Every structure is written in structure tokens, then in C-alpha cells.
Amino acid sequence: MASIKDIAKKAGVSISTVSYALNGSDKVTKETAAKILKIAEELHYVPHAAARLLKKQQSNLIGIFLTDFSGNFYGDLLQGVKEYLSGKGYDLLVCSGEKSRRLIPERMIDGAIVLDVTFSDKELLQYAEKGHKTVVLDRELLHPNVSQVLLDNKAGATLAMEYLLELGHDKIYAVTGPSGSYDANQRLRAVRQAAERAPHAQVIELQGDFGRASGEAAARVIADEYERPAAVFCLNDEMAVGAYRCFTSYTDLKIGEHIHLIGFDNIELAQFAIPRLATIDYSMRKWGAIASEQLLKMIAAQPVEAERIYVSLIKGESVGPSPSVK
Amino acid sequence: MASIKDIAKKAGVSISTVSYALNGSDKVTKETAAKILKIAEELHYVPHAAARLLKKQQSNLIGIFLTDFSGNFYGDLLQGVKEYLSGKGYDLLVCSGEKSRRLIPERMIDGAIVLDVTFSDKELLQYAEKGHKTVVLDRELLHPNVSQVLLDNKAGATLAMEYLLELGHDKIYAVTGPSGSYDANQRLRAVRQAAERAPHAQVIELQGDFGRASGEAAARVIADEYERPAAVFCLNDEMAVGAYRCFTSYTDLKIGEHIHLIGFDNIELAQFAIPRLATIDYSMRKWGAIASEQLLKMIAAQPVEAERIYVSLIKGESVGPSPSVK
DNA sequence: AGATGATATCGAAACGTTTCGATTCAGTTT
DNA sequence: AAACTGAATCGAAACGTTTCGATATCATCT
Numbered sequence: 157m158a159s160i161k162d163i164a165k166k167a168g169v170s171i172s173t174v175s176y177a178l179n180g181s182d183k184v185t186k187e188t189a190a191k192i193l194k195i196a197e198e199l200h201y202v203p204h205a206a207a208r209l210l211k212k213q214q215s216n217l218i219g220i221f222l223t224d225f226s227g228n229f230y231g232d233l234l235q236g237v238k239e240y241l242s243g244k245g246y247d248l249l250v251c252s253g254e255k256s257r258r259l260i261p262e263r264m265i266d267g268a269i270v271l272d273v274t275f276s277d278k279e280l281l282q283y284a285e286k287g288h289k290t291v292v293l294d295r296e297l298l299h300p301n302v303s304q305v306l307l308d309n310k311a312g313a314t315l316a317m318e319y320l321l322e323l324g325h326d327k328i329y330a331v332t333g334p335s336g337s338y339d340a341n342q343r344l345r346a347v348r349q350a351a352e353r354a355p356h357a358q359v360i361e362l363q364g365d366f367g368r369a370s371g372e373a374a375a376r377v378i379a380d381e382y383e384r385p386a387a388v389f390c391l392n393d394e395m396a397v398g399a400y401r402c403f404t405s406y407t408d409l410k411i412g413e414h415i416h417l418i419g420f421d422n423i424e425l426a427q428f429a430i431p432r433l434a435t436i437d438y439s440m441r442k443w444g445a446i447a448s449e450q451l452l453k454m455i456a457a458q459p460v461e462a463e464r465i466y467v468s469l470i471k472g473e474s475v476g477p478s479p480s481v482k
Numbered sequence: 483m484a485s486i487k488d489i490a491k492k493a494g495v496s497i498s499t500v501s502y503a504l505n506g507s508d509k510v511t512k513e514t515a516a517k518i519l520k521i522a523e524e525l526h527y528v529p530h531a532a533a534r535l536l537k538k539q540q541s542n543l544i545g546i547f548l549t550d551f552s553g554n555f556y557g558d559l560l561q562g563v564k565e566y567l568s569g570k571g572y573d574l575l576v577c578s579g580e581k582s583r584r585l586i587p588e589r590m591i592d593g594a595i596v597l598d599v600t601f602s603d604k605e606l607l608q609y610a611e612k613g614h615k616t617v618v619l620d621r622e623l624l625h626p627n628v629s630q631v632l633l634d635n636k637a638g639a640t641l642a643m644e645y646l647l648e649l650g651h652d653k654i655y656a657v658t659g660p661s662g663s664y665d666a667n668q669r670l671r672a673v674r675q676a677a678e679r680a681p682h683a684q685v686i687e688l689q690g691d692f693g694r695a696s697g698e699a700a701a702r703v704i705a706d707e708y709e710r711p712a713a714v715f716c717l718n719d720e721m722a723v724g725a726y727r728c729f730t731s732y733t734d735l736k737i738g739e740h741i742h743l744i745g746f747d748n749i750e751l752a753q754f755a756i757p758r759l760a761t762i763d764y765s766m767r768k769w770g771a772i773a774s775e776q777l778l779k780m781i782a783a784q785p786v787e788a789e790r791i792y793v794s795l796i797k798g799e800s801v802g803p804s805p806s807v808k
Numbered sequence: 809a810g811a812t813g814a815t816a817t818c819g820a821a822a823c824g825t826t827t828c829g830a831t832t833c834a835g836t837t838t
Numbered sequence: 839a840a841a842c843t844g845a846a847t848c849g850a851a852a853c854g855t856t857t858c859g860a861t862a863t864c865a866t867c868t
Contacts, residue, residue: 157589157612159824170848175826185846200612205588206541207824209532210853225560225576234551234578242581250551250576252560255568262531263483286483286526397754404756425754428723430730485854496818501856511816533854536823811868818861823854830849837842 158199166195178203209263218451219249219265221257221272229394229423230271236444237269244452260288267451269293269444273336289454291447295338296462303454304462305447309339312436312467313346316389316418319434319469321350324478325387325416326357331364331374331399333391340366343391343420364395371395375402378415382407385414385479393419393426393435396474400429417474431473438467484525492521504529535589544777545575545591547583547598555720555749556597562770563595570778586614593777595619595770599662615780617773621664622788629786631773635665638762638793639672642715642744645760645795647676650804651713651742652683657690657700657725659717666692669717669746690721697721701728704741708733711740711805719745719752719761722800726755743800757799764793 160178164171169188177184177192184192209215218241222230238248246266251259254274259265260283270280271293284290284301292304320328330347333340344361351359362377364370371390378388379402390396396419400411409415412431419426422437443465453460486504490497495514503510503518504527510518535541544567548556564574572592577585580600585591586609596606597619610616610627618630646654656673659666670687677685688703690696697716704714705728716722722745726737735741738757745752748763769791779786 161824171825172827172849173847176847179826183846188846202584202587204536204824205585205590206532206535207853208826210530210536210823210855211825211827213853215532225557225564231551238551238579242579247577247579247582247585251573253564253568256573258528259531259573261528264531401754425751428727428751428754430756487854497855498819498857499817502817505856509816514816530854533823534856536825536853537855537857539823809868811866813866814864816861816863819859821858822856826852828849828851830847832845832847834845835843838840 157204158196158201159204160201162199163192163195163201166199167192213263214266215264216246217249217265218246218267218269218448219251219256219259220269221275222250222252223272223274224252225250229421230440232440233271233444236439236441237448238444239441240445240448241452246452261286267291267455269447269451273334289451291451291454293443293447301454303450303460305443305450305465306462307339307342307438307443307465308467309342310346312420312438313343313389313391314350315467315469316420316434316436317347317350317354319471320387320389320416320418320475321354321357323387323416323475325385326478327384327386328357328359329362329374329378329386329388330359331362331371331388331390331395333364333366333395337366340391347389347391364391366392366394368394368398368401371398372402373398375399376406379403379407379409382409382415385416387416387418387475387478390417390419393421393423393433395419396433396435397423397425397429400433412473412476416476416478418472422470429474434472434475435470436467437470438465483530484522484527485530486527488525489518489521489527492525493518539589540592541590542572543575543591544572544593544595544774545577545582545585546595547601548576548578549598549600550578551576555747556766558766559597559770562765562767563774564770565767566771566774567778572778587612593617593781595773595777599660599664615777617777617780619769619773627780629776629780630788631769631776631791632788633665633668633764633769633791634793635668636672638746638764639669639715639717640676641793641795642746642760642762643673643676643680645797646713646715646742646744646801647680647683649713649742649801651711652804653710653712654683654685655688655700655704655712655714656685657688657697657714657716657721659690659692659721663692666717673715673717690717692718692720694720694724694727697724698728699724701725702732705729705733705735708735708741711742713742713744713801713804716743716745719747719749719759721745722759722761723749723751723755726759738799738802742802742804744798748796755800760798760801761796762793763796764791 160174164174174192177189241248267289269291284299290302332344362374364374396417403409403411411417419433419435422435426433426435446463450460486500490500500518503515567574593615595617610625616628658670688700690700722743729735729737737743745759745761748761752759752761772789776786
């Protein structure tokens with residue numbers, strides 16, 4: 157493979173001159189630069205990333221760390237990140253699994269975006285302490301080298317609850333998420349606050365884990381004790397999808413009539429469900445873009461402040477008015 | 483950041499001794515090694531990836547190149563790759579977009595898995611020529627540094643066609659894929675061959691592009707000229723999903739009764755559709771695992787031979803018998 | 809006792825860049 | 839003509855490793 161050294165030899169100049177020419181420095185004459193560039197082209201020269209990284213201590217690579225690749229969840233988020241970064245000369249590496257974290261201390265990436273509950277706060281702080289820049293998407297973490305872009309979970313859950321209450325529902329099941337999840341906890345808190353503000357309504361919590369199966373299981377419990385129309389707020393869409401499956405296959409309760417269902421996240425599957433699932437929407441793409449923006453700012457040692465991603469209610473036929481107020 | 487040099491100084495030994503100790507060489511005594519390891523631990527030493535890569539010319543990083551991150555399509559594939567690789571000490575980088583290809587010539591990754599039609603054969607061959615090892619998933623390419631793991635598209639499309647024909651369908655629409663796609667072309671060829679073998683049946687081709695919208699558009703054409711029950715073979719599920727949308731919202735044709743629908747890929751959305759979409763299934767996970775296996779073999783300069791991923795028919799209520807044979 | 813060999817350690821080169829400071833060589837000023 | 843300036847180029851060090859060959863040390867064999 158051709159290296160800068162080969163170019164230097166062929167051009168009859170020193171290595172440093174080649175380097176300057178290749179980097180567009182104005183220290184070299186136009187003619188020399190042109191000659192060098194031409195030879196580089198001929199030799200199909202491509203700089204060796206490792207050598208450059210070793211010297212410059214920056215790779216122009218950003219890592220995003222996810223719990224797993226499965227599910228449709230991350231597509232738009234990644235797209236948002238990628239779009240933003242590629243405009244700035246950075247490339248994105250999608251990483252998953254404990255082992256890939258080595259990329260951080262090994263200084264392979266210039267910064268990390270983290271959406272992975274299996275990453276402990278402690279570990280993140282440790283990296284931050286060593287100077288690695290990080291944007292977290294699933295927790296709050298106070299450190300000069302860490303910034304956060306969080307969903308407005310509270311607003312979303314409140315929106316969902318108020319929607320149900322306004323339609324006259326007074327028996328509401330809340331299918332919760334894993335207790336280790338920041339988003340799940342935030343949403344649950346908002347549900348409880350809404351419940352307190354509506355003492356006439358009965359709010360029943362059922363434990364879920366954000367997985368589809370847990371939504372299905374919760375739905376089964378609800379179906380088994382069914383007496384009268386009720387509403388179900390699944391704290392994410394994935395569980396709502398599970399609930400759909402149960403209600404349509406296991407019972408003959410009609411969604412949007414006998415049982416009312418609302419989710420959170422507006423995943424693709426939800427958009428496709430029949431009847432349309434009511435849910436809380438937000439822009440994943442924007443989430444990714446803002447996270448990237450913050451990360452690059454931190455890398456450039458510019459000040460950043462935590463941001464929040466706003467959410468909105470999407471109505472759907474999966475929620476109808478309570479028959480009691482008809 | 484602590485380097486090997488700092489350890490050497492603190493331990494009072496030479497740099498090379500530290501390197502040997504850290505790499506578990508038996509050239510150093512147990513005691514020296516223990517002392518060095520202890521100091522490395524204290525100093526939170528982590529090797530600098532760039533330095534090591536520069537010297538060893540290998541990163542233990544594999545890149546997988548995808549057209550985009552969107553859609554649910556790749557989840558299991560990535561999972562399969564990751565699982566296989568992480569057992570072998572390799573990490574996976576998921577790359578998308580033209581710019582990220584620089585990682586190959588810059589020697590940042592030890593090998594590449596490619597499932598990205600925007601990659602030209604020419605470009606791939608160029609890399610191969612320079613010694614970069616590649617496994618391609620979406621084309622056939624003859625080069626000692628390239629290996630391929632392909633779907634058995636022909637078998638799948640044949641399976642689907644025969645299923646429809648057996649059920650008595652004699653008017654079959656085939657919604658095709660983009661002409662640049664290897665998979666689309668293979669499937670289409672098999673459709674045409676099946677059509678030739680069944681001269682009594684009428685097979686009508688409609689151009690699609692594997693995108694959901696094109697499936698929806700094709701369905702609209704079909705609906706507009708609808709006279710009698712017909713079957714539709716969408717050459718991938720994504721288009722079948724689009725067709726669902728059209729048939730259920732735009733017409734009152736009942737899927738599986740008035741109009742029969744079969745897809746290819748068995749994507750998650752298809753599994754969830756009501757009625758269940760008939761389709762062609764294969765293991766994405768296995769696809770990824772085999773591709774990784776081949777790549778590592780090539781890197782280790784072991785011989786490999788092209789493999790094929792087998793497919794199977796999944797029946798679903800979206801296809802019923804033709805009323806003409808009832 | 810001197811030669812031999814094995815073992816543990818070391819020094820230095822190499823990987824491919826970037827970049828600082830030094831050098832050369834015009835052209836300009838006095 | 840000597841001294842000075844600035845531009846173009848060069849040499850060498852540095853980034854953090856690995857690894858080859860050399861050296862030092864010590865026990866063993868004759």
C-alpha cells in the first residue's frame with residue numbers, strides 16, 4: 157500500500173512536504189503541491205487511519221451504543237445521528253454489547269452517544285472522568301463531560317392520561333416498564349400524578365417490562381377480570397402491540413369500544429395496527445440530531461446545556477369515548 | 483493517559499518487557515509479569531487502539547455496510563453477525579452511507595460484510611484487489627478476496643408460485659423489485675419460469691421497487707382493474723404491507739378471499755398483519771452468522787466456498803383457495 | 809576454570825502520520 | 839556587496855505499540 161513515503165520518493169521531496177501538500181497547507185508552492193497531489197492520485201494513496209489517529213489523537217468517529225439491534229425502534233434515531241454527523245466530517249459506528257465498549261477507553265472514537273441501560277452510571281462517569289465526551293439518552297448524569305437529551309416523558313404520559321380522562325374513562329390500567337429504566341420511571345410518575353388529580357378514576361398498575369410479551373400478559377390479566385369497559389395505558393407501544401395480540405386473538409373484546417388502548421413511542425407497528433393505536437409521538441430523528449450536535453459541541457469544548465425532546469398526542473381509533481358518558 | 487512507557491518507568495523495567503508481560507508472553511518471569519500487571523491495573527492502563535493497529539495492521543473490527551438503518555429488516559441479521567464475531571474477539575461496526583466506506587481503504591477494519599446496492603461491483607473489486615476481504619450478501623462477485631452468502635431466492639419464489647398455483651389461482655400478479663437488485667432479479671426469474679410451467683395461468687408483472695409505497699401503488703392498479711379473485715405475489719414483504727394498506731383502506735376487497743396476497747422475507751410487520759401474511763421465510767440470524775464465519779476464514783487465509791441460505795414457505799390466511807376450484 | 813547454553817531483559821527499529829524548528833535560497837534592502 | 843527578510847523545503851521527533859536481535863546473567867557441563 158502506498159504511503160506518504162512512497163509519494164515523497166517518487167516526487168523527489170521530503171515526507172513533510174508531502175504531508176503539507178496533502179493537507180492543503182499554503183507552505184508549499186502551487187506547482188509542488190500539484191505534482192504531489194497528482195502522484196498521490198496515481199498511487200491510489202489513502203492515508204492510514206491508525207497512523208493519523210495516533211498522531212492527532214482524533215478519529216472523527218462517533219460511537220452510538222445501543223442495548224441491541226433488534227426491533228424497529230432505533231432506525232430513525234440512527235438516521236438522525238448519521239445525517240447530522242456526516243455533514244460535519246464524522247462517521248458513525250453503531251455498537252452493541254459489553255465488549256464493544258472497549259472502543260471508548262482505547263480512544264478509537266472521539267465521543268459516544270449512549271442509549272443502553274446495561275451501561276452503568278458508574279462506568280459512564282469513569283469514562284467521563286478520563287475525558288471521554290458522552291451524550292446520554294436514557295438517564296440524567298451530572299458531569300462536565302456528559303450531556304443529556306431526554307424525552308419529555310412526563311408531558312407525554314400526562315397527555316395520554318388526560319386524553320383518557322377527558323373521554324370519560326374512569327377505570328384505567330397502566331402497564332408499567334422495567335424499574336431500571338429512566339423513561340419508564342418518568343412515565344409512571346406522571347401517571348400517578350395524573351391519578352391523584354382525578355380521584356374519581358380508578359388507576360390500576362400492572363407490571364410490564366417494555367417487552368411485547370409482557371404487554372400480552374398484562375392484557376390477559378385485564379381480559380380475565382373484565383367487567384366493564386376500561387382503558388389501558390401501555391407505557392410503550394411494544395407492550396401495546398402485545399396487548400393487541402391478546403385482545404384480538406384471546407378475547408372478543410373490541411379495541412376502541414370495549415377496551416381502549418393507548419401507547420407511547422409511535423413505533424411503526426403501531427401506525428400499522430388496526431384500529432390505529434393512539435400513542436405519544438416524538439421525532440426520533442430530531443432526537444438523534446440534537447444528541448449529535450451536543451456531542452460535537454462538547455468535543456469542540458463549547459458549552460452545552462441539556463435539552464428535552466417534546467412529544468405530542470396522536471389520537472387513534474384504539475381509544476374511543478367511555479360508554480358511561482355517551 | 484497511562485501508556486506502556488509509564489508502566490515501564492514505574493516498574494523499573496524496559497518498555498519491551500512491559501509489552502511482553504501485557505501480552506502474556508512466557509519470556510518474562512512470573513514475578514516480573516505479576517508486578518507489571520499490578521502496576522498496569524493501578525494506572526488503569528488501556529492499550530491505545532491506534533498504536534496497536536498501526537503496528538499490527540489489524541484492528542479486530544469488522545464493518546457491515548448497509549444501505550440505511552431504517553426498517554426493521556436488519557435487526558436479526560446484525561444480531562447474528564454480532565453473536566458470531568464477539569465470540570471470536572472481533573467487534574462489529576455498522577456502517578451506512580457512502581462516506582463511511584473510507585474505513586475500508588483506510589485500513590480501519592479487518593474485513594467487510596456488504597448488503598448495500600449502492601456499493602458498485604467495481605468499487606468492491608477495487609478493494610478486493612488491494613487485499614481487503616469482503617463477504618457480499620446481495621450479489622455474485624468472483625474474486626479470491628470476496629465470498630458470498632446468498633439467499634435461495636429462486637427456491638423461495640418457486641415455492642410461493644407453486645403454492646398459489648396449487649390452490650387453483652390462475653390470475654397472478656407479480657409485483658417486482660428494483661432492477662438493480664440481485665435478489666429482485668433472481669425472484670423475478672423464478673416467477674417467470676414458474677409461469678412458463680403453468681401456461682393456463684395468467685401472470686401479470688407490475689413494477690415495484692421493494693418500497694412500501696410501490697406495493698400500495700401496485701395494489702391500487704390491481705384494485706382498479708379488479709374483475710374476479712386474483713392472487714398477488716409481492717416480491718418482498720415491505721410491498722405486501724403496502725398492498726395491505728391499499729386493499730383494506732381503499733377497497734372493500736377482503737384479503738384471503740377476494741384478493742390473495744403472498745410476500746417474501748417474513749418481516750415482523752408481516753407476522754403481525756391481520757390476516758397473517760403468507761410469505762417466504764429464512765433465518766436472518768443464520769445469514770449473518772455464516773457471513774461472519776466466512777469473513778473470518780478469509781482473514782485467516784483459509785479457503786471458503788460460497789454458501790446459500792435456505793428458505794421455507796409460511797402459509798397464512800392472506801392466501802386462500804381460488805373460488806373457481808371450490 | 810573456561811566454555812556452553814538457557815533464560816530474562818533490554819535497546820532500537822518499525823508501523824505512517826503530523827508538526828516544530830532548522831536550513832536553504834532567492835529576492836530585497838541598505 | 840553585505841546583510842537581512844521571507845518563502846519553500848527539509849530533518850527529526852513524536853504519537854504508543856510490537857518484535858527482532860543483542861546483551862547480560864547465571865547455572866551447567868566438560
